[in-house]
Amino acid sequence: MEYVVTTRELTRRFGNFTAVDRLNLSIAPGEIYGFLGPNGSGKSTTIRMLCGILEPSAGSGQVLGYDLASEAEKIKPHIGYMSQKFSLYDDLTVYENLDFYAGVYSIPYRERRHRIGEMIELASLSGREKDLVAHLSVGWKQRLALGCSIVAKPSILFLDEPTSGISPTSRKMFFTIIQRLANEGTTVMVTTHFMDEAERCSNIAFISEGRLIANDTPDQLRNQVLSGVLVEVEVAEPMQWLAKLENLPYVKECSLHGSLLHVLLEHENKMADLRVYTNSEVNPITPSLEDVFITLAKRDRG
Amino acid sequence: MIFTETLTKKFSSITAVAGVSLQVQQGDIFGLVGPDGAGKTTLIRMLCGLITPDSGSITMVDNAASGESSASFGYMPQKFSLYGDLTVMENINFFGAMYGLNGTIINQRADEILQITNLFRFKQRFADNLSGGMKQKLALTCALLARPRLLVLDEPTFGVDPESRKEFWKILYQLNQEGMTILVSTPYMDEAELCKRVGFMNNGRLVVVDSPKNMKSRYPYRILEIKCASRQPEIFQGLPEILESNFYGDKYRLVVQEAKIAEAAVVEFLQGRDIPLYRLKETKPTMEDVFVALAEKEVVEWSMSSQPVN
Numbered sequence: 001m002e003y004v005v006t007t008r009e010l011t012r013r014f015g016n017f018t019a020v021d022r023l024n025l026s027i028a029p030g031e032i033y034g035f036l037g038p039n040g041s042g043k044s045t046t047i048r049m050l051c052g053i054l055e056p057s058a059g060s061g062q063v064l065g066y067d068l069a070s071e072a073e074k075i076k077p078h079i080g081y082m083s084q085k086f087s088l089y090d091d092l093t094v095y096e097n098l099d100f101y102a103g104v105y106s107i108p109y110r111e112r113r114h115r116i117g118e119m120i121e122l123a124s125l126s127g128r129e130k131d132l133v134a135h136l137s138v139g140w141k142q143r144l145a146l147g148c149s150i151v152a153k154p155s156i157l158f159l160d161e162p163t164s165g166i167s168p169t170s171r172k173m174f175f176t177i178i179q180r181l182a183n184e185g186t187t188v189m190v191t192t193h194f195m196d197e198a199e200r201c202s203n204i205a206f207i208s209e210g211r212l213i214a215n216d217t218p219d220q221l222r223n224q225v226l227s228g229v230l231v232e233v234e235v236a237e238p239m240q241w242l243a244k245l246e247n248l249p250y251v252k253e254c255s256l257h258g259s260l261l262h263v264l265l266e267h268e269n270k271m272a273d274l275r276v277y278t279n280s281e282v283n284p285i286t287p288s289l290e291d292v293f294i295t296l297a298k299r300d301r302g
Numbered sequence: 303m304i305f306t307e308t309l310t311k312k313f314s315s316i317t318a319v320a321g322v323s324l325q326v327q328q329g330d331i332f333g334l335v336g337p338d339g340a341g342k343t344t345l346i347r348m349l350c351g352l353i354t355p356d357s358g359s360i361t362m363v364d365n366a367a368s369g370e371s372s373a374s375f376g377y378m379p380q381k382f383s384l385y386g387d388l389t390v391m392e393n394i395n396f397f398g399a400m401y402g403l404n405g406t407i408i409n410q411r412a413d414e415i416l417q418i419t420n421l422f423r424f425k426q427r428f429a430d431n432l433s434g435g436m437k438q439k440l441a442l443t444c445a446l447l448a449r450p451r452l453l454v455l456d457e458p459t460f461g462v463d464p465e466s467r468k469e470f471w472k473i474l475y476q477l478n479q480e481g482m483t484i485l486v487s488t489p490y491m492d493e494a495e496l497c498k499r500v501g502f503m504n505n506g507r508l509v510v511v512d513s514p515k516n517m518k519s520r521y522p523y524r525i526l527e528i529k530c531a532s533r534q535p536e537i538f539q540g541l542p543e544i545l546e547s548n549f550y551g552d553k554y555r556l557v558v559q560e561a562k563i564a565e566a567a568v569v570e571f572l573q574g575r576d577i578p579l580y581r582l583k584e585t586k587p588t589m590e591d592v593f594v595a596l597a598e599k600e601v602v603e604w605s606m607s608s609q610p611v612n
Contacts, residue, residue, distance in 0.1 A: 038463040039434030084461070137339030164461040167337040167489055168590050169597045172548060179535040179549060193463050194490075196590070199550040218551045239475040239496070256468060258495035258588065259514060290464055297465045 004029050004156055004187045005050060009059035010068075012045050012210075019045040021210035022059060027203075029155075032182045033189045034201030034218075038297050042210040043191045044084070047158050050189070051081045064155065077105065080154035084161045086145035090134040094125055094144055097133060098151055105152035119147035122177060139170030146177065150186075157181065159190040163197065175200055195290040206293070208300040218289055225292045228252050229268040232285045233261040235278055248277070255294055262291055303328045303452055303483045304349060309358035311344055318344040320506035321358065326485055331478050333497030334487040337597050340503040342487045343380060346456050349485070350377045362452070376450035378441050380457050386430035390421060390440055393429055397444040408447065415443045418473055435466025442473065453477065455486040459493065471496055491589040500589075502596050509596060514589055521587040521595060524561040528554040529580040530572055543567040546594070553581075557591070 005027035012020040020042040027033045037043050048054040050063055052072030061068040066075045088097050098116045107115055120126055123143040133141060142162060150157060159178075163171045175197055182188050182202075190201070198204055199218055206214040206221075214221060235241045238261050245254040245263055250273065253264040263274065268284065275282045304326040311319040319341045326332045334342050347353040349360060362375070384393045391412065398408035416422040419439040424432065429440060438458055445453065453474075459467045471493060478484055486497070494500050494514060501511045510517070523545060535549040538556060543564040546557040558564035561584050572579050 039461075039466060137337075139338045161461060165338075165457065165489060167340075167597070168491055168593045169337055172594070176535065176548070183535060193461065193467075195464060196550065201551060239472070242472070256471070256496070258492045293463075294465050294468075297463075 002029070003027060004031075005061070005063050005189070007050075007059065007061035007068075010046070010049065010056055010061045011058040012042075012049060012054065013057045019210055020049070020056075023207070023210070023212055025061075025205060025212065025215075027156075027187060027189060029187050030182055030185050031187055031203055032178065032201045033187070034198045034204040035189055035191045035207070036193075036198055036204060036293060037191075037207040041207050043207065044160050045210075046207070047081075047160050047189065047191065051079060051158055052076050053081075077152070078154055078156070080149035080152070080157040082145050082149040082157075082159050082162055084164060086141055088133050088141060088145055088148065091132065093130050093132055094120070094136070095129040097144060097148055101148040101151045107152060115151060115153075119151050122150075122180070123147035124173065124177075139166050139173070142166055142170065142174060143177070146174070150181070154186070156187040156189070159188065161191050161193070163192060163194060171197065195288060195293060198289045198293075204289070206296050208297060213300050214292075214296055221292045222287045222289065226264060226287050226295055229265045229271070230285055230287050230291060231263050231265060231271060231274065231282050232257075233263055233274065233278055233280055233282050234259075235261060235280050241278065245274075245278075248274075250274075253295065253298070255291070257288070257290060262288075264291075264295075303330070303362065304485070305361040306349070307359045307361075309345070309348060309360065310356050311341075311348060311353060312356055317506050319348065319355075322503075322506075322508045324501065324508055324511075326483065328483055329478070329481070331474065331484045331486070331496070331498045333494045333500040334485065334503060335489075335491070335494050335500060335593060336503035336509075341506040342503055343456055345503070346454055346485070346487060350375070350454055374450060375452040375454060376445035376448060378445040378453070378455040378458050380460065382437055382441060384429050384437070384441060384444065387428060389426050389428055390416075390432070390443075391425045393440060394444060394447065398447050401448040403447065411447055411449070412443070415446050418476060419443050420469070433466070435462045435470065438462055438466075438470060439473070442470070446477070450482070452483045452485070455484070457487050457489060459488065459490060467493070491593055494589045494593075502593070504597060517592045518587050518589065521592055523557050523559060523587075523591075523595060524564070525585050525587055525591060526556040526558055526561065526564060526568070526582065527585050528556065528568060528582050530554070531578045531580070532572075538568070538571070541567055541571060555585075557594075 003026040005025060007023055007025045010020060010023040035043050049056050049068060052075040056068055063075045064078050098119055102112045102116060120129060123146055125144060163174055178188055192198060204218055204221060205212060238256055238259060241261060242254055242256060245251050250266050250270040251263055252266060255262050271282050306322055306324045308321040308323055309319055310321055322345060336342055348355050394412045395408055419442060421439055432440060459470055474484055488494060499511060500514055502509050538544050538547040538554060544556050544558055548555050565582060
């Protein structure tokens with residue numbers, strides 16, 4: 001397969017700290033590639049190298065066939081990048097911001113009006129074209145930032161925690177737009193701490209301390225990362241039970257999911273014991289990506 | 303612990319908080335949720351005495367909001383407001399001094415709190431070199447220095463990874479068990495699920511206050527989960543029986559009015575297009591579903607009819 005992004009042993013050091021450590025990635029066209037990992041694991045640094053903003057210390061990589069080290073300037077016109085901080089102009093209107101970015105990407109004047117109209121439609125910004133950005137709520141700003149980053153119709157889009165601090169309704173709307181773009185052929189690489197968003201990705205790479213420790217489809221990760229039997233326990237005071245269950249010899253892991261406890265047992269024959277111990281319902285479940293995330297993060301540290 | 307009556311705040315033509323009457327009881331973990339721009343931060347800032355209300359009243363134990371005694375509550379703002387070029391301990395000393403504590407007491411309390419927040423080993427590290435989750439824990443440490451009886455946190459886990467968020471909430475629970483009342487706003491619905499009571503705000507109004515359990519049992523719709531051969535995100539969008547549909551990698555989650563009718567419609571729809579159906583089942587609503595439903599205008603009646611449950 002022809003990949004849109006490939007990296008080989010990609011590494012970035014800051015002083016004596018290695019932020020990204022010999023990373024090998026390949027991203028296929030049209031994929032929604034989820035890039036997950038704990039805070040400080042090197043996600044943003046990787047994305048910034050792929051965008052040609054930051055030079056690699058070692059290793060190599062290609063984006064759309066251009067080399068990261070020698071052709072960084074050629075990469076930039078073909079990609080869209082939305083960072084954690086939206087760089088919009090508060091004292092310009094929605095339309096003016098889009099017009100500004102259309103200018104930055106040198107979109108010919110005769111195409112601009114049409115293109116901006118498309119972005120307003122796509123990002124559900126209709127009716128707010130003349131509003132000052134300062135007056136928009138975070139969810140609207142975020143969609144406008146997305147519109148600005150894809151005004152040049154990039155074939156690959158990098159999104160670095162695009163939904164931090166955004167309400168559930170706005171997040172859903174945002175991801176539906178992302179899915180629509182991917183469906184039309186745009187490749188999307190996205191970092192997120194929301195596991196329901198990770199579920200919407202076609203591939204997930206998980207990094208920790210700069211190293212790639214898992215890379216697969218959400219389905220495969222759910223089925224293969226955890227060893228043992230995962231069960232769900234509904235108890236009245238889950239937080240109190242957490243410490244008690246963690247200390248049981250046959251419990252490998254125990255974590256809180258909303259008001260429920262997820263308990264990883266060595267073997268399914270321990271379900272009865274747990275049922276007696278907690279005097280509650282104990283039901284086997286398919287692991288969620290959150291379970292996978294926590295297991296991977298713990299395993300890598302331990 | 304906190305009582306507000308018809309609390310209102312306007313910023314020029316926008317009413318950020320509109321007549322909010324809120325009660326937070328001693329020992330509560332009270333979660334404040336709502337869409338962006340609902341007025342959560344403005345409400346929290348008024349409670350902390352940082353913004354003066356236009357009208358309405360706030361009554362707090364120890365009169366904390368009047369600004370006379372800041373010792374009765376701790377506040378952790380949305381933005382990281384610590385000094386990156388100071389170490390963990392230097393930040394603590396600075397905030398301790400701001401609260402008027404002497405050096406001995408600061409050291410003693412810092413040791414205690416840093417044990418709880420798991421930052422003891424990092425006393426000499428510059429705040430800038432802490433991870434996102436650790437920064438939040440340091441901000442919490444500083445907010446706890448004055449031994450508050452009430453802790454107010456505005457989106458404390460913003461941008462923090464799932465594991466660190468869980469650790470943060472363990473700490474909140476421990477503090478609550480030791481008798482601290484907690485008021486916290488959050489965009490994460492799994493965190494709302496952990497609160498004893500949740501207040502949902504929209505357009506400046508407090509629309510509903512209830513326990514997560516009651517909120518979920520009052521959810522007016524039904525949820526269907528579908529696995530089928532299609533991977534088209536918006537395939538079910540046009541069906542009249544389906545109110546909302548979302549695609550999660552390998553399955554669809556549909557919000558419907560009548561489960562049986564919608565199930566039949568989905569089966570017929572897929573059959574008509576020769577798309578094999580692998581699984582179809584009803585699932586329980588989560589706080590996320592409750593949030594989305596509440597954020598829509600149509601369900602205002604549903605929420606107005608509910609009573610606060612203690």
